[in-house]
Amino acid sequence: MENELKVALIQADLIWENPKANREQFTEKIKQISGSINLIILPEMFTSGFTMNAEMVAETMQGKTVSWMLDIAEEKNAAIVGSLVIKENKKYYNRLLFVEPSGQITVYNKRHAFTLVGEEKIYTEGAEKVIIDYKGWKICPLICYDLRFPVWARNTEDYDVLIYVANWPKPRISAWDTLLQARAIENMSYCVGVNRVGVDGVNSEYTGHSAVYDVLGNKISAFAENEQGFKIVTLEKRHVEAYRNKFKFLNDRDSFSID
Template sequence: MRIAAVQLVSGMDVAENLARAERWIAEAAAQGAQFIGLPEYFCLMGQQDDDKLAIAEDFAAQPDALAQPLQHRLQAAARRHGVWLHGGTLPLKAAGGKVSNSSLVYAPDGALAARYDKVHLFAFDNGRERYDEGRVQAAGDTPSAFDLAGWRVALSVCYDLRFPELYRQLGPSLICAPAAFTHTTGQAHWQLLLRARAVENLSYLMAPAQGGMHANGRRTWGHTTIVDPWGEVLAELPEGEGLALATLDPERLRQVRSQLPALQHRRF
């Protein structure tokens, strides 16, 4: 199966961000991708976290073009190109006036295939940079995976990569981890975490990322990456907009899991 991870440098104009995402979805489809992933918050990198509240939508399995424009555009793109589309993340309305950081996956006919609300909320303070997603976001509480043409696809978002127990219970053959890693933490830990999650689960991993200097002054690490079950990097895009493409090989997955049957040796 041919997959494509889209890297963006999203800004503060939602309409422009949507148009850029759609352009890269079309390009990925033209290059033969059957499953395409967008990065975390592809639709908005605002001046402050509260900006997410203004564009948050009610969840709808059958979104309306006026009431749920973000969801509707994702669904329409999947249907138009006949691809599986992982819509990175977008803000959906949650309890207490907050939003969930939600991943939605659409099948080639536009049907909703899966939803995942980010469970682990990022917090960081090194004296120069400070982030606290919990101030605006509500944490999800349910792991999520779905089946795609024989592949067990586990959903996660960004900071989730630091919590390996999330993936173990899902038994993935492909992990999706859209992200907007800060430049500071990405430089230190991004590839280490990606390769570790792939190796310990003997699974492919696709990580579409935000990558560059944003209009709000924030710099994200980028390095959109696809990793194979042995931890080999199959594709990587350091910075700027573009695509990372690779082909998932079921025989490679079977070979690695046969040679190193670590998943069969689990005791806990």
């Protein structure tokens, strides 16, 4: 178990429906990260932007982007996480991949489809919450619209880090800020949100606001409005343990299950 987890958040303007160009731009950004890190976090649908044209950008689990993620993880000796459009068994998924340096891949399919734009008509919704054990840290990865549904993120597994990858637009960015902080507080975990910037192919505007909150809801890292680039933040296991042991809020959770 490692007492520290060094995480790199990458905030970028995604190139609309162009996986090759997006892989190239993220390769350049990742090359700029020097020193040892443990985890690299990219936005939701980082190869395309939040598109409903799934057939134009979909890849398989044997495709170029998965291969690229495996290469990056090995080269940087760090896990890399982000979501992209995956086609499997004639279905499309908004699928998060957590790729470790060992080559192990954990997948999470977005649970809550964004019905405002008809995501549920294109993408098959996921049914399983995923908890990843990485370097002794328990990590819960979720995607964008999942942020609005606290029951799904509810910390019954005693995870240490909650991650949201997103394409969260400017008109509702205050909700993004507020809910990231709330998820950290109520789950007594670090909460990391990585969003995009720029304007996409359907004229939705994004201003970023990628950030990290500690278990008390304090913002410990953030980007400037519309900033592109990366930030590195070190998460500390003793921070999680100290405040959970001091306050014991999670011991008072209501008991119920999700169907």
